[in-house]
Amino acid sequence: MSRGDFLSRRQFLPMGLASATQLGVSGAARAETTRRTFVLVHGAWHGGWCWRRVANRLAAKGHYVITPTLSGVGGRSHLKPEDIDLTTQMNDVVGEIKWGDLGDIVLVGHSYGGMVITGVAEQVRDRIAAIVYLDAFQPRDGESLASGGRNSWPEPVTPAPPASSFRVNSKDVAWVNSKLTPHPTRCFTQELKVTGAYQSIPKKLYIRAPLFPMKAFDAVLERCRADHTWQTATIMGSGHDVMIDQPAELTSMLERFA
Numbered sequence: 065m066s067r068g069d070f071l072s073r074r075q076f077l078p079m080g081l082a083s084a085t086q087l088g089v090s091g092a093a094r095a096e097t098t099r100r101t102f103v104l105v106h107g108a109w110h111g112g113w114c115w116r117r118v119a120n121r122l123a124a125k126g127h128y129v130i131t132p133t134l135s136g137v138g139g140r141s142h143l144k145p146e147d148i149d150l151t152t153q154m155n156d157v158v159g160e161i162k163w164g165d166l167g168d169i170v171l172v173g174h175s176y177g178g179m180v181i182t183g184v185a186e187q188v189r190d191r192i193a194a195i196v197y198l199d200a201f202q203p204r205d206g207e208s209l210a211s212g213g214r215n216s217w218p219e220p221v222t223p224a225p226p227a228s229s230f231r232v233n234s235k236d237v238a239w240v241n242s243k244l245t246p247h248p249t250r251c252f253t254q255e256l257k258v259t260g261a262y263q264s265i266p267k268k269l270y271i272r273a274p275l276f277p278m279k280a281f282d283a284v285l286e287r288c289r290a291d292h293t294w295q296t297a298t299i300m301g302s303g304h305d306v307m308i309d310q311p312a313e314l315t316s317m318l319e320r321f322a
Contacts, residue, residue, distance in 0.1 A: 100170050100193075100322045101128045104307075105157055105184075107175025107200070108247045109224035111138020114174075114240075117311035118318070125319065132160045134180070136221075136248040145220040145248035150208070153251055154183035161188050170322045172196040175304065176251070179203055185262035194267035194322055198314075199276060199304055202284045205259070209252040221246035231276050231303025240308065269295045269321050271314075276304035295321065 102122055104115040112131035119129040133139045134156050136148040157180060161169065171192050173181035178200025185192055201209065224247065227240035262268070270288040272281055288294035297317060302309040 098319070098322070099126045099128075101130075101166055101168060102170045102172065102318065102322070103130045103132070103157065103161065103166070105132065105171070105173040105177035105180050106134065106138075107173075107177045108222075108251070109137060109244045110174075110305075111140075111243065111245070113138060113243055114305060115307050118307045118315050121311060121315040122318070127319075130160055130164065130166070132156055136251070137245045138243070141245040145246070145250075148248040149250035150179060150183065150252075150254040150256060152248075153180050154187070157181070157184045158187050161191055167191045168193045170194045170196065170318065172198060172318065173200050174198040174307065175200050176209065176247075179209065179251075179256060182258060182262050183256055185265065186257070186259060189261045189264065192265050194269070195262055195265045196269045196271065196318065196321065197284070198271045198306060199273045199278070199281055200270075200284075201280060202270070202287075203256050203258055205257065206255050207258075208255045211255070218249075220249055222249045222252060227305075230305050232305050233303065233309045236308055240305065263293070267295075267321070268293060269297065271306070271317065272296070272298045273300075273302045273304055273306050274298055275300065275302060278304075 104119060106112060106114050112133040115131040119131050122129045134153040136143050136145050136153075160166070161184070169192055171181050171184065171194070173196070175198075178197045181195060181197070182203055185195065224244035227237045227244065230240070232240050268288075270285055272285045285296060289296050299306055299310060299313055299317065302313075306314050
């Protein structure tokens with residue numbers, strides 16, 4: 065896990081990403097053609113709020129950014145958790161895409177958000193140009209988060225762990241703790257039907273934050289590294305909430321990938 069903070073130019077080029085000079089694209093044309101639509105999906109216990117720093121940076125570059133808050137958490141934590149499962153939260157994102165007439169999108173999922181974006185790809189694959197799993201679960205057919213014994217909470221909601229468990233930087237711990245909310249448990253126990261639609265997306269990237277120990281994420285990283293259709297990267301100096309700890313580095317990485 066010693067690939068540096070983010071992808072350098074040397075690392076990008078072997079993976080098939082050419083520079084603007086190599087492509088013969090002028091600076092003005094490149095600025096026009098690289099404006100993209102990003103849909104950023106948060107993980108468990110979080111909300112759209114966690115993407116603020118990255119979203120602001122992307123928007124300042126002229127990109128269109130959506131950071132939906134999933135049903136049952138954050139600003140939508142007033143909804144009854146008994147009525148919310150993984151399908152509900154997948155439909156939250158699909159609705160944003162369909163009703164917003166969005167296409168050619170870069171779909172990003174963090175942590176549990178990897179479950180969500182995998183399911184989203186099953187429904188709106190034709191609208192997705194690139195997909196990014198950020199320190200995220202990447203389920204296979206019939207899997208749930210509870211499949212590996214990662215959640216056995218018997219109540220309708222699963223309490224949020226403290227920000228320190230995500231290794232959030234010390235300056236943001238209090239703020240993150242004030243924002244975390246319980247998550248509907250059925251989101252963790254519902255098994256997902258996966259046909260592999262996300263695998264047919266032309267551009268795929270898996271980003272790992274190795275300072276956050278998680279064997280499941282390490283396994284996905286190695287699986288993606290072994291597949292030539294995937295790009296992979298590691299980002300150091302960050303806990304699990306990369307968008308909070310290292311927003312500038314993550315923004316740069318997403319822009320260069322997209």
